[in-house]
Amino acid sequence: xxxxxxxxxxxxxxxxxxxxxxxxxxxxxxxxxxxxxxxxxxxxxxxxxxxxxxxxxxxxxxxxxxxxxxxxxxxxxxxxxxxxxxxxxxxxxxxxxxxxxxxxxxxxxxxxxxxxxxxxxxxxxxxxxxxxxxxxxxxxxxxxxxxxxxxxxxxxxxxxxxxxxxxxxxxxxxxxxxxxxxxxxxxxxxxxxxxxxxxxxxxxxxxxxxxxxxxxxxxxxxxxxxxxxxxxxxxxxxxxxxxxxxxxxxxxxxxxxxxxxxxxxxxxxxxxxxxxxxxxxxxxxxxxxxxxxxxxxxxxxxxxxxxxxxxxxxxxxxxxxxxxxxxxxxxxxxxxxxxxxxxxxxxxxxxxxxx
Amino acid sequence: xxxxxxxxxxxxxxxxxxxxxxxxxxxxxxxxxxxxxxxxxxxxxxxxxxxxxxxxxxxxxxxxxxxxxxxxxxxxxxxxxxxxxxxxxxxxxxxxxxxxxxxxxxxxxxxxxxxxxxxxxxxxxxxxxxxxxxxxxxxxxxxxxxxxxxxxxxxxxxxxxxxxxxxxxxxxxxxxxxxxxxxxxxxxxxxxxxxxxxxxxxxxxxxxxxxxxxxxxxxxxxxxxxxxxxxxxxxxxxxxxxxxxxxxxxxxxxxxxxxxxxxxxxxxxxxxxxxxxxxxxxxxxxxxxxxxxxxxxxxxxxxxxxxxxxxxxxxxxxxxxxxxxxxxxxxxxxxxxxxxxxxxxxxxxxxxxxxxxxxxxxxxxxxxxxxxxxxxxxxxxxxxxxxxxxxxxxxxxxxxxxxxxxxxxxxxxxxxxxxxxxxxxxxxxxxxxxxxxxxxxxxxxxxxxxxxxxxxxxxxxxxxxxxxxxxxxxxxxxxxxxxxxxxxx
Numbered sequence: 001x002x003x004x005x006x007x008x009x010x011x012x013x014x015x016x017x018x019x020x021x022x023x024x025x026x027x028x029x030x031x032x033x034x035x036x037x038x039x040x041x042x043x044x045x046x047x048x049x050x051x052x053x054x055x056x057x058x059x060x061x062x063x064x065x066x067x068x069x070x071x072x073x074x075x076x077x078x079x080x081x082x083x084x085x086x087x088x089x090x091x092x093x094x095x096x097x098x099x100x101x102x103x104x105x106x107x108x109x110x111x112x113x114x115x116x117x118x119x120x121x122x123x124x125x126x127x128x129x130x131x132x133x134x135x136x137x138x139x140x141x142x143x144x145x146x147x148x149x150x151x152x153x154x155x156x157x158x159x160x161x162x163x164x165x166x167x168x169x170x171x172x173x174x175x176x177x178x179x180x181x182x183x184x185x186x187x188x189x190x191x192x193x194x195x196x197x198x199x200x201x202x203x204x205x206x207x208x209x210x211x212x213x214x215x216x217x218x219x220x221x222x223x224x225x226x227x228x229x230x231x232x233x234x235x236x237x238x239x240x241x242x243x244x245x246x247x248x249x250x251x252x253x254x255x256x257x258x259x260x261x262x263x264x265x266x267x268x269x270x271x272x273x274x275x276x277x278x279x280x281x282x283x284x285x286x287x288x289x290x291x292x293x294x295x296x297x298x299x300x301x302x303x304x305x306x307x308x309x310x311x312x313x314x315x316x317x318x319x320x321x322x323x324x325x326x327x328x329x330x331x332x333x334x335x336x337x338x339x340x341x342x343x344x345x346x347x348x349x350x351x352x353x354x355x
Numbered sequence: 356x357x358x359x360x361x362x363x364x365x366x367x368x369x370x371x372x373x374x375x376x377x378x379x380x381x382x383x384x385x386x387x388x389x390x391x392x393x394x395x396x397x398x399x400x401x402x403x404x405x406x407x408x409x410x411x412x413x414x415x416x417x418x419x420x421x422x423x424x425x426x427x428x429x430x431x432x433x434x435x436x437x438x439x440x441x442x443x444x445x446x447x448x449x450x451x452x453x454x455x456x457x458x459x460x461x462x463x464x465x466x467x468x469x470x471x472x473x474x475x476x477x478x479x480x481x482x483x484x485x486x487x488x489x490x491x492x493x494x495x496x497x498x499x500x501x502x503x504x505x506x507x508x509x510x511x512x513x514x515x516x517x518x519x520x521x522x523x524x525x526x527x528x529x530x531x532x533x534x535x536x537x538x539x540x541x542x543x544x545x546x547x548x549x550x551x552x553x554x555x556x557x558x559x560x561x562x563x564x565x566x567x568x569x570x571x572x573x574x575x576x577x578x579x580x581x582x583x584x585x586x587x588x589x590x591x592x593x594x595x596x597x598x599x600x601x602x603x604x605x606x607x608x609x610x611x612x613x614x615x616x617x618x619x620x621x622x623x624x625x626x627x628x629x630x631x632x633x634x635x636x637x638x639x640x641x642x643x644x645x646x647x648x649x650x651x652x653x654x655x656x657x658x659x660x661x662x663x664x665x666x667x668x669x670x671x672x673x674x675x676x677x678x679x680x681x682x683x684x685x686x687x688x689x690x691x692x693x694x695x696x697x698x699x700x701x702x703x704x705x706x707x708x709x710x711x712x713x714x715x716x717x718x719x720x721x722x723x724x725x726x727x728x729x730x731x732x733x734x735x736x737x738x739x740x741x742x743x744x745x746x747x748x749x750x751x752x753x754x755x756x757x758x759x760x761x762x763x764x765x766x767x768x769x770x771x772x773x774x775x776x777x778x779x780x781x782x783x784x785x786x787x788x789x790x791x792x793x794x795x796x797x798x799x800x801x802x803x804x805x806x807x808x809x810x811x812x813x814x815x816x817x818x819x820x821x822x823x824x825x826x827x828x829x830x831x832x833x834x835x836x837x838x839x840x841x842x843x844x
Contacts, residue, residue: 332783332788334786335637335783335789338637338701342639342642342645342782343642
């Protein structure tokens with residue numbers, strides 16, 4: 001090299017104070033965690049500043065596994081938030097009727113007001129009975145959020161759930177694909193007074209109106225249990241032996257295995273809302289082709305998260321937060337089964353989990 | 356020299372541990388600066404509400420400016436004659452200013468429009484990256500020339516890479532620090548404070564390589580006078596710059612190293628996101644808490660294994676040579692990648708941890724061996740061109756790494772969509788989606804590692820060849836020195 005001069009050999013006399021260098025090097029790396037640690041060490045101060053936030057959770061019933069999954073989601077989120085924010089400790093108080101009862105729910109809301117809970121999250125069994133109780137809670141300074149089933153005219157600050165009209169339309173779209181866009185179909189409607197089910201039925205009807213090849217033979221309501229649902233199905237199938245498909249706004253007929261003894265797999269196509277563990281066999285054996293599963297774990301997780309955003313972080317939250325139901329078919333039966341297990345559902349067959 | 360003979364490093368070629376450590380401090384600063392913006396940018400979205408697409412744009416634009424500024428800085432540094440050396444003045448000034456700019460660019464005021472923040476941060480980023488280049492390019496080049504010994508170079512790079520890992524260990528904690536509500540009222544305030552910490556650290560620690568290392572090639576008085584001529588001829592310099600750039604990118608052995616790095620590094624980077632998605636949504640069935648736990652454990656094992664791999668690779672390389680060591684280490688990573696097919700099992704989630712140490716070996720070897728091998732290429736280049744151009748080689752190499760990383764992140768999202776992944780479905784993706792996600796996760800790094808092996812397999816600068824080149828260069832320098840002395844007198 002012409003312009004420079006090579007200096008071979010190192011200056012062995014150069015001494016570097018490694019201790020000083022090490023200290024500088026680790027200055028930042030140590031500084032960050034130590035900032036945190038110094039606060040942690042001051043436990044007494046921290047204890048004094050922690051605000052306990054109690055969220056009372058009032059689902060429709062304790063017997064329904066979807067709400068147990070929602071409870072798991074709520075509790076996990078409460079734990080996460082308590083860990084994330086040092087100044088609050090979030091507790092979820094489970095307070096629900098053993099079996100579905102709007103009157104009991106209204107009573108539980110009033111109990112929560114007396115107990116001075118910080119917030120209530122509720123899935124409403126009935127709008128008329130629940131709305132006044134929600135308003136009383138809000139007037140008492142308690143923030144209320146609904147999930148799954150709304151009370152839209154109440155003073156609740158937000159609702160988390162599916163767009164039921166869109167869900168009904170999605171049910172019909174899937175059924176239409178399965179029957180080649182033409183043929184007779186029936187709607188299994190469950191409780192004819194349930195607002196969310198009415199919306200789903202309306203969604204299906206709306207989609208049928210845009211699909212000239214499909215003929216609706218009727219909407220059939222029944223008490224929300226397995227036997228009543230199956231009985232209604234059999235009655236309709238006898239009246240309409242050429243029925244091509246069932247659009248079900250709820251999965252009551254598949255709560256047990258009885259339906260498998262009554263129908264032939266794949267002969268009449270079935271698309272239904274709900275994809276709980278006990279219903280998965282219907283997909284595996286092709287009795288039902290599409291089930292719309294609801295991410296029930298998120299009912300609890302998202303509502304608790306939203307409540308904290310509102311009451312602790314003072315953030316503006318959307319009044320309607322949409323939940324997207326997930327279509328479950330044989331293609332994602334494995335994934336859906338693993339997701340159910342992750343959400344806290346028990347007794348899911350291993351062969352589904354391995355799919 | 357027979358195939359089995361191993362050169363012993365002469366005492367005069369050894370770099371003191373203190374100098375290695377001082378140079379390694381530069382790696383901490385370099386990695387910290389390289390990663391900090393990425394890890395802190397979440398605040399722009401979460402804290403200030405800037406659209407994620409704009410945040411992505413803010414991170415992409417500097418990659419294009421780097422394409423120009425990195426080689427120019429390399430050229431300037433290579434051509435600098437000063438009594439302080441070609442590298443150290445830039446490292447010193449660059450470290451102070453990059454620290455200062457970094458601290459200032461995060462002092463984002465609240466209550467302004469999205470576009471205000473966009474332009475504020477964009478201008479700040481461009482200035483930041485200019486000073487970052489001023490620091491990093493000469494620092495990289497300095498590493499290539501601290502010793503002329505084949506093995507000592509690897510040991511230096513081993514120390515550098517080892518120390519540099521500590522920056523990567525600290526980076527994932529930044530978000531938790533900024534979000535810590537014991538310390539700050541919000542993440543924006545956290546980012547402001549963190550940036551000041553980092554700025555001070557960078558300015559103080561970043562100057563250490565400039566103070567405590569010794570450059571091997573420094574100007575003598577007569578040569579410094581020539582500098583004015585060089586700076587005066589802008590046109591000549593531009594021509595020389597492009598000529599040098601062309602010579603560099605045509606250097607076949609250098610291109611092999613670039614290809615090896617590009618494929619191995621970006622193959623792993625490309626599927627980084629996939630591994631997270633597969634762990635959370637496939638292995639853990641959509642349980643984000645469990646997924647996060649396993650990802651954290653995977654990261655810890657991976658980091659520890661990388662540190663061990665760096666030490667192991669440095670030692671093995673002195674026995675069997677750099678090329679063979681690279682091929683073995685990359686093969687281990689390839690096996691690790693393939694093993695994911697069997698170990699990513701939803702029925703036994705803990706098995707995801709097994710490939711972690713295997714995956715780390717190639718990455719640990721990569722930047723230890725490549726730095727050392729590029730230094731060997733610089734010797735070959737000097738032999739054939741008469742110039743030492745570590746700055747140019749280093750800048751092009753690292754720009755290629757940075758560009759590849761940006762492309763990998765961009766392509767990653769595209770590939771995820773192509774598998775049919777629907778975020779709203781969580782763990783309930785179709786079997787076909789999971790199949791293709793796993794094929795990408797396993798296949799891309801394995802194929803990329805294979806290409807990297809083939810790229811480097813024909814690399815010709817062996818230990819024997821390296822010592823031959825060095826001997827030739829020393830003869831040449833010995834004959835040049837009396838001539839230089841005559842000019843001075």
